[in-house]
Amino acid sequence: MRLFQNSGLYPSYVARLNQLAAKTRSFAERRDVFLDDRFGAAHFLQPVLDGSPDAFFTNGDDEILQRRWAREQGMAGEPAPEAILLAQIEHHRTEVFYNMDPVRYPSAFVARLPASVKATLCWRAAPSGNADLTAYGAVLGNFPSILESWRAKGCRAEFFFPAHDPVMDEYGHGERPIDVLFAGGYSRHHAARAKILESVAGLAHRFHVVYRLDASRLTRLAESAIGRWLPLRSHRRPDVVVGIAQPPVFGRQLYELMGEAKIVLNGAIDMAGRDRGNMRCFEAMGCGALLLSDAGRYPDGMDPDATISVYETGGDCVAQIENCLNDWSEVRKKAEMGRRTVRDLYSKVRQWALFGKLLDNL
Known part of the structure; x- marks a missing residue:
């Protein structure tokens, strides 16, 4: 062929x-x-x-x-x-x-x-x-x-x-100094995700929370000096998010960060309905982090009881993060099971x- x-x-x-x-x-x-x-x-x-x-x-x-x-x-x-x-x-x-x-x-x-x-x-x-x-x-x-x-x-x-990319096996075998990592887009297609990011950003004074955000063109314009004078308020990110946001990462840089993170936060795009399983799920699990994502219909092997954790609301997400980090020695076993599962099934x-x-x- x-x-x-x-x-x-x-x-x-x-x-x-x-x-x-x-x-x-x-x-x-x-x-x-x-x-x-x-x-x-x-x-x-x-x-x-x-x-x-x-x-x-x-x-x-x-x-x-x-x-x-x-x-x-x-x-x-x-x-x-x-x-x-x-x-x-x-x-x-x-x-x-x-x-x-x-x-x-x-x-x-x-x-x-x-x-x-x-x-x-x-x-x-x-x-x-x-x-x-x-x-x-x-x-x-x-x-x-x-x-x-x-x-x-x-x-x-x-x-x-x-x-599962076999190269991911090279990452995530040491300490995980990042408590919560989110890496992904921030645009008009991510309204539900934006609310979650705002809630979790409030934990940054207690935990090591890292946001690597790929902001839309309108978001970047809205947050610029000129954009502050334009009617673009709906495209601006909350101050608590802007305060910890860093530029996006891709490829091996992303694998490396996921290998350093205990929890990788995920949120589906709004147009996917209740369906879940975007590429970030496979990457996070493949690098051995605990995937914490929004509740919905997940592919086989992405099991909230065995290999991932899910949240319903911003408040629930914050509570899940606190519980996982306070019991990380046990939760880590769940993340490791997720890594083995995604490697085998996918x-x-x-x-x-x-x-x-x-x-x-x-």
Whole structure:
């Protein structure tokens, strides 16, 4: 099987990637630096991470990366990102196209794929507006309610899951000086999460609470000197949150922080309903921290009685944190069980096997 996996970058991650890859000159060097940093590795299929000669990986929205490939292949002028991606697929003689960035490359792009491509799948588990993904053989995700919304739009939608990244086994085997860690986004899609963060931030005078927040563009503007004069109050973070907020972290930096944290706090995006199991759950458990997340329907193995802890409200979340930290020697056993469970149930081997089954049924 000749597999092509396309992904994308968070805008706030680009600066870190450019720093890590500053001395690279070729497409392959920059791509390998990215893959080694493990940003998004829970979603990358086993042949990609293994470096299989039949697997090709790129970030179609990484202009530096893609233009290097275009120059190396002798493409004339300044080709558009879509043209470069199509040329890569044709050059690779791709048979299976798996796209992690389908809103950027929707059905209109699929219609232009070369004849070598026999199967197309994409992952989408986030707000998507009016994106048309009906031309894909299947839309994959692990939130049943979102899968149903794609079916209502005429797509075939199938269950799939992020997987435990084996590199996470390198982290979290020493002391855990951080009591509570939250790393994630802060935007209009996170209203419920914002209330929890405000409640937990109040513990910062008693415990070591670390927030590494990826704030939205409007939030950054609202908190700027100019933004204070604009009608953007609803986009400003509470002072108690701003007081401990630090810039976002990704990849191995995130793994390292999770390996130093007793508790990793999580909150689902509002549009997921009661479905739970975002990538942060897999990362936190995989690095051996106790996952403390909002109550809801979790995937197999994420059991509030055995491997994770859950909260209902901000006050309940604060109480859960205090109880866990006051009894950490026992709670740590729960976190360790979570680590073993996510490693066993959601391995890269199982993820790849399920991908193969999905292909067989397209």
